[in-house]
Amino acid sequence: MTTIVALKKGDRSVFSEVYFLYHEKIFFFVKRKTDSPYIAEEVTQLAFIKLWQSRENLSESHPLFSQLFRIVQSVLIDELRKQATYLSKTGKVIHLSVDEYSDVLEKLSEKEMRSRIMKIVEAMPSNRRKVFEMNRLQGMSYKQIAEQLSLSVKTVEYHLLEALKQLKRELGHHLPYVLLMLAINYF
Template sequence: MNTIAALKQGNLLVFNEVYYSWHKRIYYFILRKTKSPFIAEEVVQLTFIKFWNYRESLADDLDVQLQLFRIARTTLIDFLRKESVYKEKVIHVIERYTLPADDLWGKLAEKELQHKIAHALEEMPPMRRKVFEMSRFKGMSHQQIAQELSLSSRTVESHIFQAIRQIRHYLGLLLPLLACLFPF
């Protein structure tokens, strides 16, 4: 039985074989393009989820490898587009709620925001906070931080991701309050 036909019939053993044969190659393909282990892992997972969910629409006459890499490429493009849109929304929110610097209320809001960020940093586990501060306040690269703290660069990236998520969550609770105080 050919691989595509077996996949279309929902054969999990064949899917596992395809996964174990190709997941590392797809991971390194995405890693070369993005230089981000986090993005590479996410895209690989999404690729195989899509591969399984849309197995019935796989082309019988195309090689599995070609179809997998095509899915991985389009998944990467979608992922990067979503990240770009998210960053634009964050910048828009920041610009929307930022008042002129000479405005007394603006200065107070900025000071309060800095206080809240400092509080969010205090609540972080010590290593996460240290990694985040080295990255964002000292401008160190992931490699430099990893070397200085004797961590893997993957661990450094994970700490930074978790710190940003924690700050984003903490500040996300404040945005409705800011919107009430400073409607535009």
């Protein structure tokens, strides 16, 4: 059975395979076009939702990626129109160049990401959170943290590794962006 036939029949495991096969390619394609991780993530998710909802209309005579790419282009155009309409209706920004538009969306995305990260950090177990904050937010070395918290350096390393694993689980492909924000002390 082909992938398209399986999708048309509602096979969720095949849909998951398609998602994992194309998610990253679509995300980086849209990010390259818009220079916005926020829009790239939105468009990617919406495109897969639309693929699932319209799976019965897929053509078996065209490659799946071509059909998915058409969906991505359609969703991207819709999302950009929606963002432009919102910005003009709120009166905050009426006329934007492509660069200005990307800057506004990027700032909104960064604010949302900071908020999301802080919620994840706040939900961490106490020692893990303290170690993470001392290292990533205050710039303290493992040795300094170990001395201040009366822990071994290995325990500090363990807590930091677990904190990063937790962030990776919850933020997925956004983690490199998050680590960059942390590295430049953006919080």
